[in-house]
Amino acid sequence: MSVPFTTVILFFNKSALTLRCLKSVYQAGLSENSILLVDNGSTPETASSIHSSTKAPVLRLENNAGFAKGMNLGLRHCFSDLATQWVLALSNDTELQPSFEVDFCNFLSEITNIEAPTILGPAVYHLQSKTLAYTHGRFSKELAGFSALSHQVAQEQRVPIVPPFYYPAAATLWNRRAFEALGGFNERFYCYWEDVDLSYRCAQSGVRLLPAPGLHVYHQGKGTTSGKKHYVSAFHQGEQTFRRLWDL
Numbered sequence: 725m726s727v728p729f730t731t732v733i734l735f736f737n738k739s740a741l742t743l744r745c746l747k748s749v750y751q752a753g754l755s756e757n758s759i760l761l762v763d764n765g766s767t768p769e770t771a772s773s774i775h776s777s778t779k780a781p782v783l784r785l786e787n788n789a790g791f792a793k794g795m796n797l798g799l800r801h802c803f804s805d806l807a808t809q810w811v812l813a814l815s816n817d818t819e820l821q822p823s824f825e826v827d828f829c830n831f832l833s834e835i836t837n838i839e840a841p842t843i844l845g846p847a848v849y850h851l852q853s854k855t856l857a858y859t860h861g862r863f864s865k866e867l868a869g870f871s872a873l874s875h876q877v878a879q880e881q882r883v884p885i886v887p888p889f890y891y892p893a894a895a896t897l898w899n900r901r902a903f904e905a906l907g908g909f910n911e912r913f914y915c916y917w918e919d920v921d922l923s924y925r926c927a928q929s930g931v932r933l934l935p936a937p938g939l940h941v942y943h944q945g946k947g948t949t950s951g952k953k954h955y956v957s958a959f960h961q962g963e964q965t966f967r968r969l970w971d972l
Contacts, residue, residue: 728810728825728829728832729808729810729812729828729897730758730759730760730802730805730811730812731749731754731758731811731814732760732761732795732798732799732811732812732813732814733745733759733761733762733815733816734762734791734798734813734814735761735762735763735764735774735816736765736788736794737767737770738770738816738817739766739770739774741816741944742761742770742774742816743773743774743777745814745816745817745818745819746761746777746778748820748942749814749820751820751822752820752821752822752823752824752825753825753826756779757780759780760780760783760798760801761774761778761780761781761782762783762785762794762795762797762798763782763784764788764789764790765784765785765786765787765788765789771784783797785797790913790958791815791913791914791915791918792908792909792910792912792914792915792918795813795908796907796908796909796911798811798813799811799813799908800908803900803904808900809899810898811897811898811903812896812897813893813896813897813898814894814941815894815943817894817943818895819851819942820940820941820942821939821940821941821942824940824941827939827940828897830938831936831939835934840901841899841904841905841930841931841932842901842932842933842934843891843896843897843899843902843922843931843933843934844896844897844934844936844939845859845860845885845891845895845896845934845936846895846897846939846941847859847935847936847937847939847940848892848894848895848941848942849940849942849943850942851942851943856877857875857943857945858875858876858892859878859935859937860875860889860890860891860892860935861873861874861875861890861891861892861920862874862876862888863888863889863890863923864888865888865967869959869960870959872963873920875892878935882934882937883935884932884933884934884935885923885934886923886926886927886933887923887924890919890920890922891919891923891935892919893909893918893919893922894941894943895941895943897936897939901931902926902931902932905929905930905931906922906925906929906931909922910925913965913966914958914961914962915955915958915962916955916958916959916963917959917963917966918962921966921970924970
């Protein structure tokens with residue numbers, strides 16, 4: 725069976741997390757020729773560790789360009805191959821369920837209008853406890869700061885996610901038409917809020933942002949950002965940018 729999607733793994737240092745993510749992708753049935761790693765300005769030591777551990781191609785940025793730019797680099801590269809119809813975009817603090825590839829094929833067979841511009845949002849589970857963490861998120865414009873965003877759980881949700889709801893961006897599956905319509909994430913955002921913005925852009929452009937509860941991803945929350953004060957600043961800057969763009 726041909727590989728149903730290409731996988732992009734975006735990483736910035738955290739080589740142990742990245743290798744665990746990569747291992748889970750292999751265990752889900754994906755081969756090195758269907759995986760692309762994007763090094764978002766890691767140290768030479770991290771880059772060397774990753775390169776020595778896999779034959780999958782690695783695109784390297786000299787400096788950390790942020791989540792949106794780094795992930796877009798991977799998405800553009802994958803979709804430049806006209807044979808690629810779906811790309812799974814992963815943060816390096818995620819891991820796939822071993823049956824992910826099979827579950828993806830089964831899910832596609834169940835949804836209608838498969839050719840429509842679509843981004844799929846897998847159900848995300850806590851990496852350590854394996855309990856359900858979220859199926860989507862909600863933006864509350866009346867609140868500010870970290871309180872404005874909350875993770876939500878809807879076990880049987882099948883309808884598209886529309887604002888004020890959104891899908892957190894640790895793991896997204898894009899089809900070609902969705903990427904062509906949106907061009908990826910909004911690069912005005914460094915990290916944080918690009919996923920909330922994506923929901924609004926999907927609603928505006930007619931791209932279907934669809935929950936995929938049958939696809940399971942495990943996520944180590946804040947695995948790539950914890951303990952760094954500049955990420956707190958990036959969160960608040962992202963919020964200001966988002967509210968200004970959407971007049972909220």
